[in-house]
Amino acid sequence: MVDVKSAIARLGLSTTSSRPGAASQIEYLAWFSFPVTWTYINGPASESVSEVALKPRLASSLLTLSAIVPAPLSRSVAPLEVVGAADGIRPASSATRWEMMVPKMVRPPAKSVATLSPAAAPAPVAPAPVTRVLAQAATAKLPGQLTPSFTLHSAEDQFVARYWSQIVLAAIAIVALGCLIWGLSGPSPAARSAMSSTVNTANWSHQPALPAERSLTLYEPSRGEPDYRMEFSWVPDAAGVGWVFRTRDANNYYAAHLSLQQRGAAGVLMAEHFSVLAGAESAHSRKVIPLENAASLVKVQMVAAGSAFKLLLNDHPADSWTDARLNTGVFGFYDDGGRPPKVLALSLTFTGNAVSRTAMVQLP
Amino acid sequence: MNPFRNAASSTAPDPVQLALALRAQGRPQEALDALSIPNEFGADAYILRGDLQFELGRIEQAAETYLAVTEGDPDHVYAQGQLGLCLYRLNLWEAAASAFEVVIQTDPHRDEVRLQLADCHLRLKRFEAALACFDECWSEGSRRRALFGKAVALQLLRRLDEAEKLYERLLTIDPAAEEALANLIAMSMEVFELARVQKYSQRLLEINSRSAVALKGLALAAIERMDYTAAARYFHRALELEPEIMHQPAQPSDAVEYRISRKIFDNLEETRRKQKFKTARASNGAQPR
Numbered sequence: 001m002v003d004v005k006s007a008i009a010r011l012g013l014s015t016t017s018s019r020p021g022a023a024s025q026i027e028y029l030a031w032f033s034f035p036v037t038w039t040y041i042n043g044p045a046s047e048s049v050s051e052v053a054l055k056p057r058l059a060s061s062l063l064t065l066s067a068i069v070p071a072p073l074s075r076s077v078a079p080l081e082v083v084g085a086a087d088g089i090r091p092a093s094s095a096t097r098w099e100m101m102v103p104k105m106v107r108p109p110a111k112s113v114a115t116l117s118p119a120a121a122p123a124p125v126a127p128a129p130v131t132r133v134l135a136q137a138a139t140a141k142l143p144g145q146l147t148p149s150f151t152l153h154s155a156e157d158q159f160v161a162r163y164w165s166q167i168v169l170a171a172i173a174i175v176a177l178g179c180l181i182w183g184l185s186g187p188s189p190a191a192r193s194a195m196s197s198t199v200n201t202a203n204w205s206h207q208p209a210l211p212a213e214r215s216l217t218l219y220e221p222s223r224g225e226p227d228y229r230m231e232f233s234w235v236p237d238a239a240g241v242g243w244v245f246r247t248r249d250a251n252n253y254y255a256a257h258l259s260l261q262q263r264g265a266a267g268v269l270m271a272e273h274f275s276v277l278a279g280a281e282s283a284h285s286r287k288v289i290p291l292e293n294a295a296s297l298v299k300v301q302m303v304a305a306g307s308a309f310k311l312l313l314n315d316h317p318a319d320s321w322t323d324a325r326l327n328t329g330v331f332g333f334y335d336d337g338g339r340p341p342k343v344l345a346l347s348l349t350f351t352g353n354a355v356s357r358t359a360m361v362q363l364p
Numbered sequence: 365m366n367p368f369r370n371a372a373s374s375t376a377p378d379p380v381q382l383a384l385a386l387r388a389q390g391r392p393q394e395a396l397d398a399l400s401i402p403n404e405f406g407a408d409a410y411i412l413r414g415d416l417q418f419e420l421g422r423i424e425q426a427a428e429t430y431l432a433v434t435e436g437d438p439d440h441v442y443a444q445g446q447l448g449l450c451l452y453r454l455n456l457w458e459a460a461a462s463a464f465e466v467v468i469q470t471d472p473h474r475d476e477v478r479l480q481l482a483d484c485h486l487r488l489k490r491f492e493a494a495l496a497c498f499d500e501c502w503s504e505g506s507r508r509r510a511l512f513g514k515a516v517a518l519q520l521l522r523r524l525d526e527a528e529k530l531y532e533r534l535l536t537i538d539p540a541a542e543e544a545l546a547n548l549i550a551m552s553m554e555v556f557e558l559a560r561v562q563k564y565s566q567r568l569l570e571i572n573s574r575s576a577v578a579l580k581g582l583a584l585a586a587i588e589r590m591d592y593t594a595a596a597r598y599f600h601r602a603l604e605l606e607p608e609i610m611h612q613p614a615q616p617s618d619a620v621e622y623r624i625s626r627k628i629f630d631n632l633e634e635t636r637r638k639q640k641f642k643t644a645r646a647s648n649g650a651q652p653r
Contacts, residue, residue, distance in 0.1 A: 026626075028623040028625055029629040030603075031609055031622075031623050031624075032584055032622040032624070033617070033621050034581075034620040034622070035617060035620075036619070037543055038483065038486060038512065038543070040541060040543045041483055041512055043509070231435070237402070296400070297432075342402050344405060347436060
């Protein structure tokens with residue numbers, strides 16, 4: 001006889017270790033384990049009907065991650081494990097028998113067609129920065145269920161069925177005409193306000209600053225914002241990247257700077273911050289930060305919240321400090337000597353007015 | 365004028381086009397190198413970069429790249445899906461589930477993603493959530509896998525009767541679904557119904573003669589009915605296929621476990637020796653006494 005039948009284990013039931021009395025007296029030499037597994041659900045879809053894989057969207061603009069238009073990417077080299085790709089290959093060994101299945105016609109709630117079909121949406125005129133919209137109402141059910149109709153076509157239905165393409169074209173033409181007329185009449189003040197918050201290509205200003213030879217490139221929409229989180233990607237180089245924040249004017253601002261001090265596998269970054277008040281630059285507070293890979297992009301984030309400032313590099317805290325002398329002011333970049341920093345994908349999240357909003361900012 | 369743009373870009377070839385061309389030539393590493401230069405790239409370049417890193421097995425880097433895109437555009441379904449896949453491959457189930465959920469919220473018709481999400485829920489021991497995910501699968505392409513997943517979720521919720529029915533239904537559609545039989549064996553072990561263990565193990569062995577699960581099931585059923593001849597045969601075949609059974613599992617797991625004592629093991633060894641002896645004598649033409 002088997003000494004222990006430990007056919008128990010899961011979900012809080014005791015395993016063999018919970019029987020110390022028996023276990024301590026018996027020497028075991030073999031263990032049969034029967035785990036519950038579910039690799040089948042990740043296997044190839046063996047059904048004949050496959051879902052349509054969603055193609056990746058390509059962005060049409062530089063510097064922003066918005067303004068996406070659909071375009072295929074070449075995937076001919078290696079079979080990429082793409083989400084949504086389902087094949088219809090049936091295993092050769094599968095001697096499938098028939099089973100009567102009632103088709104499940106009720107689909108999950110869907111978003112509106114406009115949001116699902118980028119091709120149907122009007123193409124953006126210009127690459128517009130994205131305003132991050134927090135995903136909410138995840139459980140909201142939209143009336144997107146399809147109900148099959150088994151009634152015979154009426155005469156009207158036949159008309160629609162025959163001329164549906166013309167009807168769609170006519171509808172599109174009417175909508176386009178409406179948009180044109182609406183556009184000529186000018187947007188409402190609310191719409192203008194919305195546009196100004198998203199299309200901000202002309203929102204950068206340049207000005208010389210103290211000390212001499214320094215120039216500031218300021219993102220004007222951030223003027224008046226007390227708190228914000230800034231994020232961009234940066235290719236480490238010796239010249240570095242410098243940015244200003246809480247900038248009251250050319251003589252009063254905070255600044256931070258990152259530069260690559262040592263290349264190679266064990267790269268080293270220098271992070272520094274300082275202030276300029278009444279035109280006088282303070283001593284620089286410096287911190288050396290090891291970098292795992294000096295060749296790759298570094299994600300730079302800085303959070304300004306009240307008098308506290310935090311710098312994060314690749315999501316790891318790198319430095320933090322407090323300074324309460326400037327409470328509000330513009331965010332921007334600075335350069336000493338005309339070498340603009342190489343930064344990518346700048347985004348700013350303003351958090352000071354109860355409502356957080358994020359903008360992908362086009363660089364000047 | 366944009367002071368941040370690269371002046372050199374006017375003469376050099378477009379890195380994205382170059383990368384695409386290199387990739388099409390089967391040179392993914394060089395394609396990736398083409399995108400690893402200081403430049404101002406858009407989301408398309410990031411996606412391409414992520415795909416190349418994914419292809420090259422640099423899953424962590426790929427995840428970071430896709431993450432950069434999703435941070436800029438949280439509704440970028442492709443990037444979210446790929447990010448989820450990367451995180452899944454990195455065994456970061458919670459984060460992967462979050463990414464997949466974003467995809468599902470944006471496009472609820474993506475059953476492939478729903479299956480991945482359900483998988484994450486199972487690994488996170490959120491069996492009810494997994495069951496709900498499998499229930500929501502609607503497409504023909506996901507039917508069998510959703511059916512199987514539902515059975516697994518029910519099994520892990522200890523709704524064993526319902527689970528067994530679904531496994532059987534799946535086996536009607538796909539008789540080659542070995543894993544369904546293996547899970548049925550585990551389920552039968554859990555309630556220690558040896559007749560079912562025997563039945564499902566036999567069925568599994570008919571599908572796959574090298575199934576260690578089936579051999580273990582048959583071995584233990586034979587041991588329980590003290591048929592050491594059969595038990596020794598199945599045990600040693602299982603041992604050949606899965607030598608690890610002679611080692612105590614290093615990590616505690618939720619798996620049902622059946623342990624064999626030294627006494628039983630010695631019985632099996634003795635039986636095997638006798639079998640070998642008989643076989644040898646029979647092959648030498650000697651008559652047993």
